[in-house]
Amino acid sequence: MAALVPETVKRVFTYETLRSAARQSQGCLVVPVRLRRAIKKYLREQEEPFLRRKVLRLSSSFCEIKDVNLQLTTSTSKELVEDPFKSLEGSKRWKIKSAYGDIGLKYLDDETIAYVASRMPAVYSACYRVLKEVRRRLPGFSPARVLDFGAGAGSAFWALRDVWPDSLERVNLVEPSQSMQRAGQSLIHGVKNLPLIHSFDSIQSLSKNVKKSEREHDLVIASYVLGEIPSLQDRITIVRQLWDLTGDVLVLIEPGTPHGYRIISQMRSHILWMEKRVNVCYNLTYYLMNHLYMMLMICGKVPWNKGSALYQLISKIIFQKFRKSKGLDQESKDLVPLNAGAFVVAPCPHDGPCPLEKTGKYCHFVQRLERTSSQRAYKRSKGDPLRGYEDEKFCYVVFRRGQRPQEPWPLDGMEFENLKERHARRKPEDLEIDLGMSASIVIPCCEVSCGPDFGEITFYNMVFYYSLIILFFGMWVEDLIKMQTVDAPSEVKDPVLYESDIVENDTDDEVIDNEEGRGGEEEDEPVWADLGGGWGRIIFSPVRRGRQVAMDVCRSTKRDGSEGAFEHIVVTKSKNPTLHHQARRSLWGDLWPF
Template sequence: MTSRLLPLARRIQLRSFHISCARASEKVIFLDDQALKHLVPLSELPEGNTGPVIRSSKEAEFGCKRIGCVTLPQDLIHNVKRLIDRHPDKRLIRTDALRLYEALRSTARFPNEDQKSKPSYKKKDIDTGNDALPEAKVITYGPREAVAYAAGVMPATFASITNVLSELHHRLSDFHPRSILDFGTGPGTGLWAAKQTFTEINAMTGVDISEDMLRVAEALGEHHIPATFQRHLTYDPLLPGHDLVLSAYTLGDIGSLALQESTVMQLWQQTSDVLVLIERGTPVGFSTIARARQWILDHEQNAHVVAPCPHDRPCPLLFSEFARPRKFWCHFSQRVQRPNFLMKTKHSKNNTEDSKYSYVILRKGPRPMQQEDNMETQAYTWPRLIQPPLKKNKHVVMDTCASNGAIQRMVIAKSQGKVEYRDARKSAWGDAFPHPSKNKVVTRFEPVPLLDELASSS
């Protein structure tokens, strides 16, 4: 009896309500008490053999950069709303925010793009710059501009900083910062993101030239992130450096390449372990990050790049002979949920936006050696997806920055393997991809020779 009822038990679902006579098309099976005693619970039935389930590899999960849509902390949202409520005329906040947006757009691209020559990896080009910096509309951050920045710009910057610091926390298991220096802190955006990512931080310092910005940062961080704020960057060689030094959306406001280099080297002196530089994801922002990265690598032998580059050679997207930094540059994207105050400032009905950014994470010490049993050191050489992958029929096309300093296009076909193909299908812009391609790799930009290699060849 049980063997005959076993298949039947898979199809029967007993319901506790009366079946309407009008639904005559449904098939109803009535069982008496004797038959119900012989039914086997569904939980005790043997499961069918569905075969192995292909999941993403651990390496692909480790190289994943996605963190989902970023949401601002509720305490920060509450403090910004309180700051806006104290403003005497809320309509001026949107007017001031529009001026900030226009000033940021004015520095998005290089001027006279068709007339400027391409930069190359030579000492004079890095020091003086082959590209003229755009003439930015200078914004003096007074009390009105500081409030407008917090209400209209800060959420996007918070999202990109959170993504970069989350990657840093994920990639370096031995990095537990106790102190942080946020250069160009503005309303304390970097301090909020760092405190949310690294809970062990107990000493925070924010530096900004605008006193009104520092007042806003103190107001937003009151009772939540106690920090020390100052207007100028000071350095004492007798004092220990900061475990984490952050400069987000600040270097681009410096109108001279010489001052940019001086600032970057001062920040490196303040660093005892990790330096994080972030700029807007525009051609100018990318060029600023690439030059700052090269300044440190040229002057400091005891330094290496953690992310996003899998190498310490000059950036091929800026210094290569065939580079087109105005059309093809390295940047990434992070989505953020717009708080209500930002939607009102922008007069927007969409509650999300994408923040584009360029960044580099540099650490003191030699580049870690490869270890077969250590995924963390292996990830240093995994190619980085610098553009969204093209997912075609039975193959995925990826543009990556390779460990040899070249920009390569690799194809992962379905025939390469189930795990490799699934990892490629699930990959996204910004991920570090762990699998090499069995197909021929096409080099789009050759590696840039180092200065000593150029000297030896000449």
């Protein structure tokens, strides 16, 4: 089972560690060598002459699925999300197993090949970005058993393997498309140190072939799959089934579109509502049971001891289904309230309603990746060369079982000085410039040159000296460029080369093994942001204007993280130079301390 994060003592942040803890964004991501070569080999084996046309056809299929989903009315969606058992029809529909694979987009051989060539690197980059943040926010979390729903060709599996290369023991893949399953098996062929992998065509097949004690997974992920299911009822059914199979962390990822945000927001509201209801029922049952036992003790029907056999029998009957919670000792004889419920790990710093629902905006993020050679070859629609990178926009939510930990906010107890106070604290000797040392260095070096008297340092002499230096440096750079131009053959034009192409064409397996080894040895951040409500999320790109930075931040308005708000924050250098410096370095998707 996954290792849980132990309760830690109060951590004090400094001005230097705030930036390290707040950083969650990734730079331009380069797809791993092993995955690039596997995609290239797979496409070469298929020998498809009209692959570019199939890529365009797959893109149009995604648009058709989106149009079907947009036909759902807002009122119906809200009613289903808040209470799917409200009507008898919904209750009957709930008992029907979800026919995932018979609805939504069907991936045949043509669609699978087009997906691997055009979409798989981008989906991998989004999954890697999200899972990397999970590792940062949960430094003690190391999943051993993982469920990948809608696995496709294995994009999320490759990201899981790169983020947690040593802890994975068993991975269950749910994918109804046989063509996608074959593509995933072909891509991982020859990869070393793989965990135990089992493929299923549905969740029902997984439940039938896996023992009940082994159905609980440390991590469950569903990436880019819920949007392909046009029925909202089926979508809610699937998410509930995935949550039942989740022992600790559930990750949902969708494209960064208004439709993808709507799906993530609906599933977020439903999971939190469902667990809140379960938590209320549990607390009420616990309260009634204790009062019933106290009444029996007062009447003399049972002994004055909670360790009696009757008390343990009642506890076992009533709280049997709650004993799945993490941290509960199965052999414990004391009845302790369990950590039922759920909270959002990322991106939301709170568990309240989304503050962007009625603003016309939608919460999404972006991950830049360097395009692979297959993407640059097959994603061109008009024959013009594509740029070397693309920005993959995505929406996501990460749930964890239990209650949100109560942590002190990062800026509690920290004092900041404004720019005027910082200037007043400077010492006068730090502002002095020793011209004597400059003169002693410049004069001997310029004695051989022609010009005015160098013994007297004036403003015009200094301008003359620096002009000569710039002139000679420019002539030297020009001669160097001419020498390099002469050495290169004039009839050969070098194509645009990318870092991925250089390593992708390398046939030495040791290079790949070394790269994978470096990925596994990467150390965690020395300071991480806790899961309390003191860290806001930067929703859009910060705007820098002169000495001020404007940011749109989603933050928690209460210490317990029960409510949130969307705020426009302006940080100026005059009021807080320290936070202004951090704001100028902050990026879209980073955290912001409060």
